[in-house]
Amino acid sequence: MVSWPLATSTRTSSDPLLVAVRGRRLAEADAQVESLKSVLAWAERNVASSDEVVVLLQSVERPLHLAGPGAPAVPEYAALDLALLLGMSTDAGLTYLGRALELCHRLPRLYLRVVKHEVALWRAFKIADATMSLSETAAWHVDRFIAPVAERCSFAQLDRTVDAARAEHDPADAEARRLAALEDRRVTVYLAGATTDGTVDVVATLDTADAIDLEHALRDGAQTLADLGSTDTLDVRRSQALGEMARTQLALDLDTSSTGRGVTIYAHLDAVNPDLPGLLDNTQTPLLVEQVREWCETAGTKVTVKPVIDLAEPVETPAYRPSDAIRERVTLRDRCCVFPDCTRRRVDLDHVVAWESGGVTATWNLALLCRRHHRAKTHGRWSYRMIEPGLYAWTSPTGVEKTVDRRPQPGTHTRRHP
Incomplete structure (x- = not known):
């Protein structure tokens, strides 16, 4: 039998300022619940049914299953539009939508308590995260036991309840997860x-x-x-x-060809005041000149100073595939995917004006897009244009416009120190 913490009650403060703080907090909670309802209403109108899935697959738009089994799927590119209007990145917007669907369709008791303002939305979303990997029966089990005490149960208690539900209703999945945990090693x-x-x-x-x-x-x-x-x-x-x-020991004693440190450092420095702190492109963090000096003086380091890269210099090629010089400049300029609020660094080089439509392979017609947003631009009726190198204007399928600015700061150049 699980022992739950006792509920506590709060009296209204006699301090008018604290009363005002409480009023604003309640108003914020009301706004969060109303936003949740609106997102769920949008999802209900944009459900990818079994018939629609075939059409979606033929047009390359995939149905997204963002919550656990039994929750509806939504069209991929429509969900990107929702994320943009929520003011979130694609990943954050899809996570929010998945939690909302999990809460509404697989944790109905908990959802009802959220709507009644008996459980905070952030806490309900935490519970939704924990149940997404469960079967419908196991999720129902968690909802039954957790919903009545959700506002006061600890997350350790939640984890134990989820584990118990998985072991009881999905023993094969529980064993598979135990084995998978043995592979969960990382640095x-x-x-x-x-x-x-x-x-x-x-x-x-x-x-x-x-x-x-x-x-x-x-x-x-x-x-x-x-x-x-x-x-x-x-x-x-x-x-x-x-x-x-x-x-x-980088070669793990299996290869004796290692010669020590050989990292390429991209340092963005002010062309007018090169002694001022710059920016380390590898990590997008401030860089002191003394740090570069210390790295270069480390024993075993081979230092080769190459020419300064001017990111404003236009470079092009008559070929479809970008040259190394073009790829390096575009990568240093954009740094990551140029879709609104996306920060992924595993990217493709995309012709803003398509090659088939007469677009050239040049720094002023290439941009970085991750695979998801590259597909959205190619197949999902998203479009964008380059106002100038590093400055992009995006338009969603429903007409929402947003500008993304990746231009380097004035006077900034890049020096390579491999």
Whole structure:
């Protein structure tokens, strides 16, 4: 039997300012619920039924199954339009829509409590995230037990309820997930979080044996640095030891051709004041000149200084496929997909004016688009034009217009330091 925390009540404050704060919070909650209802009404009108799916597939527009089994699907490109009007990126908009569909169609008890303002929308969405992978029967089980106490149950209790529902109603899926967890090993280097202090967070999930070996290597490396005279703290020496391992053990002892650090650094510097802090394009974070100097002076680093890249310089080719020089300039200029609010870096080079329509392969007619938004532009009645290199005007299928500005700052050039 699960023991739930006792509910608490709140009296109205005698402070008029606090009363005003509460009033605004309630008004915001009302607005969130009304927005949720509007999104669900839109989804109901744009359901991709079984007959429509065939037509959608023939026209390359896919039905999106954003919630769990039993929830309706929606047309892909129509959903992109919704995300834009919600003021969200494509991924954030689709996530919101998926949560709304999960809540309405698979967690009806919880949805009713949200509409009645008995449960906060953010909390209901958290529960919806946890149930999307469940079968309809298991989701019904969670809704039955969680909905009455959703406003006060902990997320640990939610996880236990979801796990219990999965084990009871989907034992095969529970076992498959247990096995899949054994493959859930990763190392994440948060380069996007790099700052002018010159540090980056690294998070890893390892096999136990690998973790033990890493711990021994870090411990021994930190001790070696201390024996060599380092006065840094143990934590600092461990981080330095990991960096040394990255430089000297990159080949994993399977390939002896590694020659140490060989990273290409794209540094955006002010052409007028080159000594001022610039921008490291690799991570889109501030860059101090001293950092570049320190990297280049590290033992084992091969330094080759190449010409400055002027991103404003127009470059073109008579061929359909962009040259390396064109690709490099467009990539440095746009940095990521140029669809509104998209930040994906795995992208295609798209001819803004199609090659078949007379568009040339040039820096002023090419832009970066991720595969999803490339398909939306090609097949989904989305269109855009380049006002000038790096400045784009998009128009959605329903006529919504939005401008995306990826132009480099005035006076900024790029230097390559591989």
